[in-house]
Structure formats: C-alpha cells, structure tokens
Amino acid sequence: NAGVTQTPKFRVLKTGQSMTLLCAQDMNHEYMYWYRQDPGMGLRLIHYSVGEGTTAKGEVPDGYNVSRLKKQNFLLGLESAAPSQTSVYFCASSYSMSSGSSETQYFGPGTRLLVL
Amino acid sequence: GIQVEQSPPDLILQEGANSTLRCNFSDSVNNLQWFHQNPWGQLINLFYIPSGTKQNGRLSATTVATERYSLLYISSSQTTDSGVYFCAGGITGTASKLTFGTGTRLQVTL
Numbered sequence: 001n002a003g004v005t006q007t008p009k010f011r012v013l014k015t016g017q018s019m020t021l022l023c024a025q026d027m028n029h030e031y032m033y034w035y036r037q038d039p040g041m042g043l044r045l046i047h048y049s050v051g052e053g054t055t056a057k058g059e060v061p062d063g064y065n066v067s068r069l070k071k072q073n074f075l076l077g078l079e080s081a082a083p084s085q086t087s088v089y090f091c092a093s094s095y096s097m098s099s100g101s102s103e104t105q106y107f108g109p110g111t112r113l114l115v116l
Numbered sequence: 117g118i119q120v121e122q123s124p125p126d127l128i129l130q131e132g133a134n135s136t137l138r139c140n141f142s143d144s145v146n147n148l149q150w151f152h153q154n155p156w157g158q159l160i161n162l163f164y165i166p167s168g169t170k171q172n173g174r175l176s177a178t179t180v181a182t183e184r185y186s187l188l189y190i191s192s193s194q195t196t197d198s199g200v201y202f203c204a205g206g207i208t209g210t211a212s213k214l215t216f217g218t219g220t221r222l223q224v225t226l
Contacts (some may be wrong), residue, residue, distance in 0.1 A: 031212055040203055041164070042120070042216030050211045058213065088160065094212050103147055103212040105204075107159035 002026055004108035006091050012114045013081045021076040021111050023091030031094045032074040033058075033105070036068060036087040043090060049074055081115045088112050118143050118205055122217035129224050134191045137201055137220045141184040145205035147212055148179050150188050153200040153219070161199075162188070189213075193224045 006023045020039075023032065030051050035043040045058030047066040055066045063085060067075045078085060091108040119142035129135055139150075150162040151214050154171065163170050163177040164180040170177050174193075190197055204214035 035216075040218065042204075042218045044216070045213060048211055048213060056211070059215075088157065092159075102163050103208055104163050104164040105149060105212070105214065106161060107151075110156075110157050110159075 003045055003096075003108050004067065004091055006034065006089075006108035006111050008111060010112045012116065013078075015082060015114050016079060017081050018079050019081065019113075020078075021089055021091075023074045023076070023093075023108055025036075025074075025091075025093040025106075026072065027106065028039070029093035029095055029106075031103075032073075034064070034074065034076045034094045035090045035092065036060065037090060037110075038087050042103065046089075050094070081113075083115045086113060086115045090114055117151075118145060118215045120203060120205055122201075124219050124220060125218070126189050127220060127222045128156060128194045129193050129222065130226055131158035131194060131226055133193050133224075134189070135193060135222070135223075137188040137190070137203075139186045139188070139203035139217055141186075141205050144181065144184060145207060146181070146184055147206040147208045147214065148181075149204050149214065150186070151179055151202045151204065152197075153202065155199055159202075190222075193222075195226065198222055198224050 033048045045053040049068040052071040092105040094105045121140045167181040200219040204216040206214045
C-alpha cells in the first residue's frame with residue numbers, strides 16, 4: 001500500500017515552459033487535492049476533485065489546470081510556467097465511500113518546482 | 117473564507133519538556149485536523165478532531181468547537197518531534213476542503 005505518490009520529486013523549468021505533475025493514490029479515495037506551500041506559509045489549495053471526471057477551483061487556481069480521468073490519478077498542469085509558481089506542490093486524498101473512512105487527508109511527499 | 121491563526125509561531129524546547137500549541141478559527145468548522153511536517157518536508161496527519169479530546173502516545177489534542185479553537189499537547193518532547201505543526205479546518209460535505217494555518221515551528225534540543 002503505497003498511499004499517495006507524486007511524480008516528479010524535483011523539477012527545474014524555464015519561464016514559459018509547461019509541465020504536468022502526477023499524483024496517484026491507492027486508497028480508493030473519492031477526494032483529491034493539489035496544494036502549494038511557499039516559505040513561511042501554510043498550504044494553499046489550488047484545485048480539488050470530488051470524484052472521477054470532476055474538478056473544481058480552490059483558493060489559488062490561476063495559472064494551473066487539472067484533470068481527473070481516473071479515480072486514482074489527479075494531474076496538475078502548468079501551461080506557461082512563471083517564477084511566481086516556484087513552490088513545493090503537495091497532493092492529498094481523503095474519504096473512501098466503500099470503507100466509510102473519515103475525512104482525514106493523506107499527503108504525498110511533495111514536488112519541489114523551481115521556475116527560472 | 118475561514119481564517120486560521122496558530123500560536124506560537126516558533127517554539128524551542130529542551131528534550132523532555134511539555135508544550136501546548138493553539139489554533140483559533142474565525143468561524144465554526146466541523147472538520148479539523150492537525151499535521152506534522154518533518155524536517156524532510158513530509159506531512160503526516162496527527163489527528164482528525166472536530167470536537168472532543170484524542171490521544172496518541174505522547175500527543176493529545178482537544179477541540180472546543182463552540183469556542184472555535186483547538187489545542188495540541190506534546191508531552192516529554194523528543195528531538196524527533198521537531199518540525200512544523202499545522203492545524204487546518206473546514207466544513208464537511210464541501211469536498212472536505214481545508215484551510216491551513218501558517219504553522220508552529222518546533223525545535224527540540226538535547
């Protein structure tokens with residue numbers, strides 16, 4: 001049981017380049033989330049999903065897009081990276097209908113992104 | 117939206133000491149969680165505690181929902197307790213979205 005995994009762990013981009021961050025969970029969770037963490041700050045919600053095929057905006061969605069084509073995967077895309085998107089990105093998941101689990105959020109190890 | 121305030125922002129303890137971390141919410145929440153971010157960046161969920169008291173080893177948490185605050189107690193601290201402690205709150209049924217505080221940075225020294 002790997003929990004929540006993220007790919008890649010670290011990436012350097014030039015301004016204007018695009019990339020996709022992949023999040024995968026094997027806990028059959030319904031809800032998935034993408035957060036960013038900047039120095040000295042807590043986590044801020046970028047986008048989230050309440051199920052396969054659904055996505056919604058969080059607190060700081062501008063400059064990002066997401067997709068959830070499969071229940072276990074949640075992709076975060078940067079179409080044209082900017083230095084302001086330099087951050088650590090965390091994926092999380094919660095809530096399994098089949099097991100009736102609580103809304104405890106489980107986090108991946110994070111992706112460190114540097115945009116030059 | 118919900119505002120989350122954590123105190124103190126920084127804390128230095130000697131090994132073996134006890135501490136209390138506090139989290140205040142600007143509005144009522146019924147989904148409240150505490151997390152520990154270790155020095156390597158990994159976020160670990162400590163408690164899901166919308167109300168009442170829970171204990172897990174040397175850690176315990178109490179949430180007084182009617183007064184919109186939660187406390188995290190660390191007893192007999194160890195160097196492995198170092199890191200940043202975050203509380204986060206939200207409303208169940210809204211995709212369990214959480215708003216995070218800015219954290220309490222804890223350093224436990226020998």
